[in-house]
Amino acid sequence: MIVATWNVNSLTARWPRVEQWLVERAPDVVLLQETKQSDARFPYDGFASLGYEATHHGQGQWNGVAIASRVGLADVVRGFGDGDVEARVISARCGGVRFYSCYVPNGRALDDPHYQYKLRWLSSLTDRLAQRDVNEPVVVGGDFNVAPRDLDVYDPERFIGCTHVSAPEREALGALTGTGLTDLAAFLEPDDVAYTWWDYRNGSFHRGWGLRIDLLLVTADLRAVATRIYVDRDARKGIKPSDHAPVIGEFATT
DNA sequence: ATGTCACAGTCCCTGTGA
Numbered sequence: 001m002i003v004a005t006w007n008v009n010s011l012t013a014r015w016p017r018v019e020q021w022l023v024e025r026a027p028d029v030v031l032l033q034e035t036k037q038s039d040a041r042f043p044y045d046g047f048a049s050l051g052y053e054a055t056h057h058g059q060g061q062w063n064g065v066a067i068a069s070r071v072g073l074a075d076v077v078r079g080f081g082d083g084d085v086e087a088r089v090i091s092a093r094c095g096g097v098r099f100y101s102c103y104v105p106n107g108r109a110l111d112d113p114h115y116q117y118k119l120r121w122l123s124s125l126t127d128r129l130a131q132r133d134v135n136e137p138v139v140v141g142g143d144f145n146v147a148p149r150d151l152d153v154y155d156p157e158r159f160i161g162c163t164h165v166s167a168p169e170r171e172a173l174g175a176l177t178g179t180g181l182t183d184l185a186a187f188l189e190p191d192d193v194a195y196t197w198w199d200y201r202n203g204s205f206h207r208g209w210g211l212r213i214d215l216l217l218v219t220a221d222l223r224a225v226a227t228r229i230y231v232d233r234d235a236r237k238g239i240k241p242s243d244h245a246p247v248i249g250e251f252a253t254t
Numbered sequence: 255a256t257g258t259c260a261c262a263g264t265c266c267c268t269g270t271g272a
Contacts, residue, residue: 009272010260034272036261061261062271106272145272158255199272200258243259243272 001071001095001253002027005141005214006235006246007103007197011035011064014242015043021235022050025248028071029094031101031141035064042066057090065103065142071095080124089125097222098132100125102142107163115163118145122172129179140181140217143197143244146173148183151193152212164211181217184249185229194231197244205236216249225252 004027008014011032022030030052035042038060047054053073058064064087067073075098077091088103102125107118125140132138146169150156159165177183185194195210204210216229228250236245 013260108271199256201256203257240259 001029001097001251002248003029003031003099003139003141003216003251004232004246004248005031005033005101005143005216007033007143007214007242007244009034009036009242009244011037011043011066012041013240015046017235017238017240017242019046019050021232021246022052022068025232025246027248029067029069029097029099029139030246031099031139032066032068033064033101033103033143035066036061037064055090055092057087059085059087063087063103065090065101067092067094067099067101069094069099080128084124088121093136097137097139100129100138100140100142102140102144104143104145106145107169110161110163110166118163119168119172122146122169122176126172126176126179129176129181132179134180137221138181138219139222139249140176141215141247143214144173145213146170147211147213148173148186148215151191152195154195154209154211164213177217180219182220182223184216184218184223184226185212185247187223188226188229195245196231196247198236200243214244214247216247218249222251226250227252 042056052068054068056066057078105118107115196214198205198210
């Protein structure tokens with residue numbers, strides 16, 4: 001089973017790239033973030049013509065998350081429920097595995113209210129995962145807007161006092177993985193520098209100024225059968241790329 | 255340390271978010 005997560009930074013703008021990429025990489029399940037679409041505009045037919053069932057949780061201008069699968073798609077859950085107005089999480093069961101596609105709030109700055117929202121949002125996700133059926137394999141993937149380790153930051157000195165690396169954010173991510181999830185890239189390739197996001201500005205991609213903030217978190221049963229994880233850097237190149245590259249995980253059939 | 259991109263509305267530029 002091939003599983004991918006990709007923040008596409010507008011599925012409307014990115015659809016030609018996404019379509020080509022699906023044909024080339026042929027993931028079984030792909031988790032998408034920042035579709036920036038209403039549900040009405042989501043290209044269900046486009047996915048279907050490529051052999052994918054898809055489900056979307058959108059709000060229009062901002063956010064928006066989706067799951068596309070060619071191994072079945074059932075039991076969809078959108079958002080956290082009461083009072084959750086931003087479309088940042090969707091879950092579904094595909095091929096016997098429960099998938100979550102997550103777009104964690106950015107946080108903006110340590111003294112910005114949005115930062116507290118980010119921590120609360122991660123806590124809500126942790127609560128949700130803590131309540132799961134422990135017999136069900138789970139993949140929690142997406143744009144976490146947190147770089148788990150200094151190795152995941154091109155210049156840790158420069159990020160002192162910034163979001164994405166602060167202790168509370170890393171602790172919140174640790175609480176999430178503490179429910180029984182493993183950061184698969186850090187587990188399989190612990191010494192690899194594997195950035196997933198590069199700012200559009202300053203030629204950051206070509207200068208190697210990146211962060212690893214897009215993650216696949218998996219339960220132990222899936223970790224045991226994981227064979228490979230890599231960043232599809234080619235998707236960050238060329239015409240009209242997203243500022244994020246996909247992360248692709250491969251698993252021996254479960 | 256900000257050289258870009260995408261969105262909506264004020265609609266061919268500007269403010270916002272990343």
